[in-house]
Every structure is written in C-alpha cells, then in structure tokens.
Amino acid sequence: MKNWKRMLLSLTISAGLLTSAVPAMAAPQQPGVTVNNQAIKYSAGAPVLDEGTTLVPLKSTLQAMDIKLQNAAGDTIYAVVDGKTITLKSKLKVINGVTYAPIRVLGDATGYEVRWDAKTRTVILQSKTGDGGTQTSSVNAGRGFMWEVEANGNTVYLVGSMHIADDSFYPLRDEYEEAFAEADYLGVEIDISKAAGEDQQKLIMDLGMYQDGTTLKDHVSAETYAKLGEILKEAGLEPNALDAFKPWVAESTLSSLKAAKAGYEASAGIDLYFIQKAVERKIPVVELESYESQLSMFNDFSQELQEKNLRAALDNFEVLDQSVGLMAEMWKTGNEEQLLDLTNNFSTDAEYVKAMLIDRNIGMADKIDGYLKNGKKEEYFVVVGAAHYLGEHGILKLLEDKGYKVVRK
Template sequence: MKKFASLFLSLALLFSFVTNIQAEAKPISVWIDGEQVQLGENQPTMEKGTILVPAKTVLQKLDFQVNWDQKNKVISGKKQGLTLLFQIDNLGAMANETEIGLLAAPKVVKGTVYIPLRTVSEAAGYEITWNKEQRSVSLKENEPSKGFLWKVEKDGSTVYLLGSIHIANKAMYPLRSEIQKAYDASDYLVVEADISKMNDEKVQKQVLDLSVLKDNTTLKDHISADSYKKLGEILKENGLPENTLDTYKPWSVSSTVDYLSSAKEGYDSGIGIDAHFLQQSLENKKPILELESIEYQLNMFNNFSDKLQEEMLKGSIENYFAEVSGIEDLTKMWVTGNEEQLLELTKSASSNAELNKALLTDRNAPMVEKITGYLNDTTKKTYFVVVGAAHMLGENGIVPLLEKKGFTVVRQ
C-alpha cells in the first residue's frame, strides 16, 4: 500500500509538472472585438510581462496603414490622425508628437517585426485585458467620444463647429465617426491658434518676452506668501528648485502649474482635440487657418490685471493639491457630449467679469465675424472649425450669435 501511495504521489507530481509545462507552452491568443486574430507561425511572445505581437498583422487588423523603413528600422502605422512609430531595439515609441516609454523594445524575429501590443491598443482607443488561465489577450474598442459638433450651411458653403478641449487623455479617443467624416469632407481646418508653431524660434521669443518680469520685481512681490510657499512645494515635488519661476509673471506660472497638474493625471496638450486635427492637416497638407493667433492669446493673458493673475495662480495651485480634479468631469462632459454641463461650465466662467470679457465676450464676436465670412464665401468651400467648447454656448456663445445673424445651426 505504501509503495502504491508513493507511486501515486510521484505520478501526481509528475503530471502536475507536465500540466504546468503545457500551460506555459500554450500559445498566446489575440482577440479583437471578440474575433481571434489568426497569426499563423508568427505567434506572440512575452518579455518582462509585456506581450509582443507581429506588427504588420495586428496593425492592419486595427485598420492602420503600415509602412516599414528598412534604413532606420522603423515600422509605422497611420489611422485617422494617429501615427505610431516603433524602432527596433528602442524603448521609446511615438504616438503623434508624444513619446511613450516601453517596457520591452520592438524586435525582429525570423524576419518579422514584433511590437508591444498594449502600447498599440491603448493609443488606438482599445481596452486591453489579459486572461492568465487561457493565455489570451483581448482588445475591445472603447465607446467613441460624442463631443460637441454643429453644422451651418449657406448657399453651398458649409462650416462645421467642433467644441474642443485643448488637453486630453487616451480615454477621449476614438472620436465618433461623424466628427472624423466632417473633418475629411472639409477643405480647410480652422483653429483658434496654430499651436504647431509653438516651437518656432520667433514664437518662443515672444513667449519668453511676455512671460518674464521686467520691472525689477520677482514673483514673491505679486502673490501671497502662502501661495509662494505652496508653489515651492509643487516645484520641489516635480524635481525643480523652489525658486525656479521667481522671474516669471503670475499668469505664466499659473499656466505652468496647470501643465504639471494635467500631466500628473495623464493628460497631454499634445493629444488635445485641436492638436489631433492639426497633426492630420500637417500630414495631409490640408490648409490651416487661424481665428486668432498665438501672439493674440499671449497678449490677452499678459494684459490681465494683477488681481486676476494672482487669482488664476491661486486657483491653479489649489487644483494641483485637490483630491478630485475638475479635469475628469470636463473629460466626461466631452466624451458624453453633455450640452447642459457645457452650458453650466460656460456660466461659471462668466462669474468673473474681467475673465468673462477677456476669454469669451471679446473673442467670440470676432470669431463669429470670421465664420460668417466663411459662410459667405462664394467659392462654396467647407470649413472645419475647432475652438474651445466654452466658446460655443451661453448668451454670447458662437452658436447663439450665429443664430442671431439668421443662420440655422444644427447639432450633429
């Protein structure tokens, strides 16, 4: 009996070991929207917990156009304004202008390029899940964002109005197809300011010239001691000296703190709605028009009163330390296309008379005049206009002002 028990135990251990080996040897399967991707001999591999998949097959399955640059060892995929770049043995990928760190580098296996699946899926707007028991990875396309899109027509001329959020996270993509189709059908992209020029030397000089204090004062002289102390904590937390921004005006510092807040929560102006379409226009050489300019917007902030600038910075600091940031609600509002929330947001901006006048009232009227010009264009062109969503509604919003001029504005 003891001999039999010992044999049984040995067999149990042996078969348990074999079962584990078989489980580990089981190929990883890839599923996209419930359909298994047939990969043939080019099976996925796992490195450092990262699943690598044959790039061309998977990218094409996700509707990307694929290109291989043999000289630079770079494989790229393009899809509706999104360009992904992966370089062999490089731990940094690019999603449009944004660099993404990788845990495992792309590589070539038996002549086939392999890339990290998670990076591709999340950038393309898919949710990815891993089933350890089945060794299967599933991609499910996120619900498209509804956004805020209107259409105005006159005698063959068409203007699409898209209310934008200037910073975004990956959850805001993909956009619903109606938005992309409206852009594709347009002859021009129109933005508030062409932010693709921000790295131009001339623009950088303007930014610095307007941002820096020139009256022999420092930031300490323009804000409260408490705000300055909290600002120092923020800078220190981000690995910067506490006096880094001492020579800058409060409005400029406020912008910097807002950037740090958004980056901390995974938001990036590089994938904002306007940046998304600017990238497409630059690649497709679609003409870009501006309702304003970077210089105009810089001067607008620079002309804010000292009191308003200090209030802005104080608000930015409070937002940085807040447990729940309003940016999540802003994103949800845009994703769901909630017009009531957008109107409420617009009303809240009007509570400060100076801010409301500078940000909305003084800007919306000139924007409407330019849009009216597009609609009166006898060449019958189509314009895709992307401006901040807060400009659209409210008493002095672009939509009501166009309606007062006799145009019919239809929500899409």
C-alpha cells in the same frame, strides 16, 4: 473646490498656454511605438515629434508591422501588405540618413487602429482584424460636441475641443471622421503644432518674463509666494523655479503639471489630433486667433486678476486631476447642460469673462461668418475650445443672431 472652474476653463477654452511648455520645466521623453502589444526596438533612429506629428523610421516600423517596403521616394511609399502592393502618399523626412514617415498615415493605410497613450507617451498600433486584435467600433466613442451650419453653398462644422486629453477619447465618432474627410480647410484657434517654434518661444519669454529686474516675489503677496514654493517643492522642483515668470505663466504651468500627472496632455488633445490629420491630408490649417493675441490677453490681465487666478490654482491644486476627470467625462458624454453650467459659472470676474469669452467669441464668430459667406462651396472643419460655443455670449448664439441655423450633430 472653490474657484476650480476658473482653472478648468483653460482646458476647454484656450489652446496656446497648454501647448507652449512655459517654462520648459523638463523636456518630454520621445514617444514609443507598440504593434499588437509588442514594443518596437529601433536599432537605427527613433520616433520623434515634429510639429505635433509623430514620425517613425519607415523601414523598421513597417517591418514590425509585417509589411515589406519596396521603395520610398519623394512623398510616395510603395509597400506590400498581405501580398498586395499598395501606394501611400505621405510626407517623408530624412533625419541623420534615416527616412521617417508619420505613424498615423502608416497605420491608417495598412489596416491598424492608431491610438495615443498619454501616460506612457506611446503610439499604439493594433490590428483591426485577425490575430492581433479585433475591430474597435466607434459606436462607444465619446459623443463630444459638434454642430453644423450651412449657407451660400458652404458648410462649417463646429467642433468643441478639450485641449488636453488621453487615449480614452479615441477613436472619435464616425461623424467626426466623415465630416473631416470632406473638409477643404481645418480651422483652429491657433496652430499648436508650431508651439515649439523659435518665434513662439521668444514671444512667450518676452511677454511672460519680467524684463525690469524684478521677480515674481515682488508682484504677489507673501502668502501666495510661499504657497507656490511649497507646491513646487512637492513636485520635485526648486521653490523659486518660477521666479522669473509672471503670475499668469505660473498659473498655467501648475495646471499643466497637474493635468499631465493625471495622464492628460496636449499631445492627445482634440485640436492637435485634427491638425496632425490635416498635415497628413495636406489641407490648409487656418487660424482664428494667433499666439500673440492669446498670450497678450493673459499678459494684459490686471495684476490683481493675475494673482487671483494663480491663487485659485494653488488653492485647488490637489483636486485639479479629479476635476479634469469630471470634465473629460462631460466631453465624452456630450453633456450640453454641464458645459453650459461651466461656461456660465466659471468666474464672476467681469475682466476675466470679457477677455476670455466675450471678446474672443465675437472675433471667432466673425471669422466663421466670413467662411459661410464666401460663396466658394467649401467645407470648413472648425475646432476650438468647447466652452466658446454655448451661452448668451457663445459662438452659436452669435451665429444665430446673424441669421444662421445651427444644428447639433
């Protein structure tokens, strides 16, 4: 398992690559929906992913939930639940003549627990009480990582994310939901719900593909290229499937393929979970970084470092799914000692550490410092990769050096 920590760092530290589908090896299937273990069969329309939010045909979904739709207009839904008329505020969208709404809004507002099963790409609605099931308590929910900083009448909650996850991460602890419910802003590394946008995809192609007529084979050793071809073939792809792309794209693609096979996907990640909820609550999402800055960082790695990272992914490919499972357990138990060990020991390469951790942490800590100083009595809920927080160069230390008191929640 030599160098496996180098591979796993991207799961807790950098959102952009894992959610950008580079290159798009296969289009993901559209999500399904179950209500109390019964799959909904849609006759008109089907669930779709729209900027990270699962939208479902409104009328047929409510009918499957045993809820009567009275009317839907603008951003307001009127429905009858257990004989009582309720009003839901939600973003509505008409697709091919069918009215769609976010599934999480419908479920949360009508008394269902809403979960995501990454392995089957299914949204699961389960009754919290009654015949459909029992209330699911967050007492046994994952501890995760969250800290609080207060200054000048402002509050910033700092949440450590795993950018890929599965349904076992949910529901989150009540402390997360309560803090987010009061937030005026959601802060993230980048808004990954826009990953499929035309501008983001063009940027990936411009930076991640060779533009001079050469291919990956011309830039890595024969041994590395042969090993990559073997693994791609075992995965059911052509051995030259990544020839047009640079080593850093190939590395990310391998990690994402293996993690997805193990059931961990960006669609269930902690940051995307809160981005979806921010869209539903209609609160601003502010970015501490940008797609361009993250992708440019990887693209600016030296050729030697890019091949070293790719080689680490190849050498550890068979054990990556096991390693992701260990990291998931670390997050759920909220084990700071293990997180600090990962952060301190993931790489001995000075170029890698400076780009991935030191420089980015300084930039994000400065942004958070600005939130705390604005004097507007606002609350920020900031979600970035967990490995950014701890250690000598971590965000928490940088904030403490600026005079702030940081409290684990």
